[in-house]
Amino acid sequence: MEGVSNASGGRNSTGVLGMEPPMLTQGELSAVTAAYGVVFLVGVLGNLLVAVVVLKVPHMRSPTNYLLLNLSVADLLVLLVCMPISLIETWVSFPWILGEFACYFSPYMEFVTFHASTLTIMAISVERFYVVCKPLHCRETLTGRFIAGVLAVLWPAAFITSLPVLFITQFRQIDSVGPDPLYTCETETDTFWAKVYLVSSAAVFYFLPIVLLSGCCLVISRHLNNPDVQPSVGQRAAVDNRIRSRKQVTYMLLAVAVLFFICLLPYRVTVLGFIYAPQEMLQLLGNKGVLILVIICRIMVYINSTVNPILYNTTSTNFRSAFKQAIGNWEGELPGNTQANPTADNIRMHTRRRSSATKVQVTNIM
Template identity: 25%
Template sequence: MTSQPEIFGSFLPPKDELAERHFKFESYTQRCILASIFILVFLTGTIGNSLVILSVLFSRKLRTFTNVFVVNLSASDLLICCTLSMNIVALLSRDGFPLPEWICACAAFLAFTGAGCSIYTLAAIAFSRWAVITRSISTQRSWFTSKKLVAMVTFTWIFPALIAFLPPYLGLGTLGYAEKYGTCSHKTSNELSDYYSLLQGVLFYPIPLVIIIVCYYQVFSFVRSHTKHIIDQPDISSTSGQASQNHLNSKNQLTTKERLSKRQIEITKNLFYVVLAFLICITPFGVSLMIPPSDPVIPWTSALLLFNSCVNPIIYATKHPNFKSIFRQIITCRWAEIPEPSQFLKLLRCGK
């Protein structure tokens, strides 16, 4: 039976080209810098994502179907932050990974799964916001039932997990300590590792990117069109004997225009932050995975990708006034001030 390396052999670069591409992340100074970035992401991301989850757990006011995806995003980012501890150990070790290999392989699998889940959850959030703004309440209720929400959330975990697990299981790459980068990822010593990187780049990057851009563009177009329609509507008030009523209508129309204008600017700013953060954090890593000769930049593009794990709570949570308020109350331990406390919080308070 033909071995898998032989099957893919005709598609692999020549050996002399592989030799020319030899790279190893050996500079201990750079490894320490990268480890420091990972420590920062670990601390910030763990605190930020934990606050998001606790906020929804403590307050029924935040239990909307959109926040189901926000919590899922925080859970995936929290998982990534937890796996960073193994990468920090690997980067700071001068003689390879000091713990059993299977620990590094598990950390790599969980990191890939969490990263994929995070990206697809961003797409799910974009879709939910598109539905909230452009579709009727009855349509939203039919689309986002409990069962469908469970199915969507499950997909955001199962699909990335399969992409992380199946290729190594079938021999297309190996999870574990990558000597080239000094991290827990996939072993670049496997001659098919480039295909594993390419597969991840293709399935983890373009599809969610298209969903996010299309959804937010349609949201922006809808709000702009809807606002213009309202503002351009003529004043239908009678002009005979109703001067005071006309003045009131004119004042109300001006207030509506001002309110809608501010709303449009705010929505535009938030969409810009979301898309910009996604592009800045995801694009370099996605492109570097699809271009095998970009080995030297992969440690740094992966750091940028992981940095998204602590940016997301800022964009998706702290911009929300209710999250802001509950964050403050949790941090200052003012449990009694949390609006619409959940049964879990009530039991917690009674236990104290």
């Protein structure tokens, strides 16, 4: 959360509030470190497991799941690149000890992952719209080549739209008492262009997607609850099962999106608050209070990068069975016992009393 912490003056700065650099007690540092450790371990293992499931389990290779894999890649970047630097900053709030490269790289990668995650969630919502509302077109449109093209555009867009962060981040040498120079790393929020970029980023990659996603979910929900085509008596069971499966996937993805926007809300609001809040309010909080607020915002972002695999496991029977299969392979089970016919296993779990044609349709949904 470089944008937040630098704006507060609490990150390796003598403080825009005119105070000494904030310090946490040993107990507070230990509590923050423990929270970071738990989130890091759960998040890294969970997102790696998602990658294993999507890449190794044949029936999990679908457009939706490849987009979820892309979301896991963004989450892993947050946890592996940004989180360790954030923890070091918490322990050594002044001066900046990680060098010039880390000063620029860390906030840049944070914005890259924010933007990539937002664009991925929007792509997932569009994919769900086609699957639910235009099923006849989705087989022709949502091909592997099309998804690869989406990802080929998505990541360059995230990297390019994050470039202004490099220009509003400042690595400075300050006066030092000893022989070794001291440095600070700050992200400006008081200049005109810094304000324009931070506000634009919040509008384009947070508030506008919320509006678009809400509209898309309303259309999808209405279509699922009131399908255009009424099936015949012989087809009713197959159609009902297909709609039930699509509802499950759609609600899982909706939960992922809602959690993403909830977890990033404190960060976005805090950045805007540091830009527009009166100086008296910041003085009232104090540097330590602001630093604690920054830590809370950071942990919320890292939690978002951790809980998605848990959501997949609890809300999707497809993912749950695939997770068990992947874990079973790691524990040394024979490949023939778990991978001989994964599609058939999935069919038995969801469609015990359906015809063979119905089973194949259901397994292709995820």
